[in-house]
Each structure stands twice: as C-alpha cells, then as structure tokens.
Amino acid sequence: MGLRCITTCKLDALKSVCLPNALSDSTTLVNGENIGSVTNHLSSNEEMASGRSEAEKSPEVNASTEQPSGGDDVSEAEIRKNKGRLKNGRGRTQSQGGRAGKSQGFPPNSFDRVLLDAPCSALGLRPRLFAGLESVISLRNHGRYQRKMLDQAVQLVRIGGILVYSTCTINPSENEAVVRYALDKYKFLSLAPQHPRIGGPGLVGRCEFPDGYVEEWLKPGEEEMVQKFDPSSELDTIGFFIAKFSVGPKD
Numbered sequence: 001m002g003l004r005c006i007t008t009c010k011l012d013a014l015k016s017v018c019l020p021n022a023l024s025d026s027t028t029l030v031n032g033e034n035i036g037s038v039t040n041h042l043s044s045n046e047e048m049a050s051g052r053s054e055a056e057k058s059p060e061v062n063a064s065t066e067q068p069s070g071g072d073d074v075s076e077a078e079i080r081k082n083k084g085r086l087k088n089g090r091g092r093t094q095s096q097g098g099r100a101g102k103s104q105g106f107p108p109n110s111f112d113r114v115l116l117d118a119p120c121s122a123l124g125l126r127p128r129l130f131a132g133l134e135s136v137i138s139l140r141n142h143g144r145y146q147r148k149m150l151d152q153a154v155q156l157v158r159i160g161g162i163l164v165y166s167t168c169t170i171n172p173s174e175n176e177a178v179v180r181y182a183l184d185k186y187k188f189l190s191l192a193p194q195h196p197r198i199g200g201p202g203l204v205g206r207c208e209f210p211d212g213y214v215e216e217w218l219k220p221g222e223e224e225m226v227q228k229f230d231p232s233s234e235l236d237t238i239g240f241f242i243a244k245f246s247v248g249p250k251d
C-alpha cells in the first residue's frame, strides 16, 4: 500500500474535524512540539466519549502536571501520575517507537479510509472482566456519542473512500441503529461488501421501547452487508459488529 510509517496522534474523536483555515501555516497537523505535554490520563471510555477529559474537569490537576518532575517539589498530581504509570505501564500514547503527538484535527476529506472502532457498552467482551451498570435507557444512549463520532468520521473520508464502523457489543442500539442513522442521514454512504465474511447477518426491523421511543434497524437486504459476531454461537468469538461504508459523491 506504500505505507512507510504510521503517525499516531491523540485527539478527541468528537472534535476530529477542523476547518482548513483553522490550521495556521506554521502548525503541522500532528504537532510534535507539544509532545511533552501529552499525558495518558484519559482512561475510561465514558470519560473520553463525554468529550470531557479529566484535565478539563479538574484544571488544577492539569496545571500541576506541568511542573518539572525532577526536583524536590513533586506535586500530588505527579505522584498520582507516576503511580498510574507503575500500574498501567507507559501507555499507548508513549509506547516504544515514539509518543503520540497532539492533533488539532483534520480538514474534511483528508483520508482514504477511516476506521471508527467506537467506544461502546462492550457487551460482547469475553471474558468480561468488568461489569458496567447498564439499563435499557443507558444502552440506548451509547448511540448518541457513537452517532456524533460517525458524523465526524464521515466528514474525514474523501469521496471514493471507505469508512468502517465497528463495536464490540451486541446491542442493536449501537450497531444496526447507528448504521440506519448513517444511511438515512448521509445519502452518499452505501454499505459495502466485506471480505472475509465470517460473522452472521445484522438485525432487520425496528424496536419500540416501553417509553414509546422507536428505534429503526436495518432494512431488508442490508442485513447480509454487515457482520455480527454472536458470542454464544459456535464461532467462539467475542461479540462484535462491523459495517463497511463506501463514500460516494457528497454533493
């Protein structure tokens, strides 16, 4: 594919699109100058998906991490950060081979392909090492930030490109309903065939919730275009969902 290296960057997926003129001439998309201030404190899906980092919630913590770490004056935040590193390792943003740079986002149509492996309720994970408290309503609400992320991802893919949306959950609100949203809102998107095809079909139809809310899923003919992995099937996989979209002319 002609790939020579992969540049990693840390960026809020809910704010991943920037206007071309928002980038100053002297600023690169992935700003290496700021690498020193990249931290790895965003740990929970909910925290990131909410669009609010821990640093935003606690400005004093963020400010104190800016202190030099070598002197006697080690802040509480620095101690906490080091404890976290001991527990969790260096983290993906600082793994060997270079740190992730900060990104200001990318102009529309910047990418041939985008994979939105979205944060989700993770109902398909096996073994399940944690059990989040979910209700019918909270399960439905995951779709809200997933749709917002998809709105951003759609803008980033150029015409003729590919967008893949995936989750590790079996919850239709986060899978089929997000696909329905994408296809209904962005007429230039179409479901593309997937190879290899190992998973089963998606769910066709709609669901009426006890509070009257109606959620639309796939239409007949669309079910075989997505792949749904059922963790209770003989395939012996985790629960997973994949939808692949072709991006047509956006006008």
Ligand SMILES: C[S@@+](CC[C@H](N)C(=O)[O-])C[C@H]1O[C@@H](n2cnc3c(N)ncnc32)[C@H](O)[C@@H]1O
Pocket (backbone or CB within 6 Å): 011, 012, 013, 014, 042, 043, 044, 045, 046, 047, 048, 049, 050, 051, 117, 118, 119, 120, 168
């Ligand atoms: C299903 S995981 C993706 C895993 C990834 N494909 C990998 O192989 O490591 C979803 C990831 O999205 C991250 N995330 C959650 N909210 C985010 C946001 N607003 N912006 C960027 N990433 C976010 C979570 O921290 C989590 O690492």
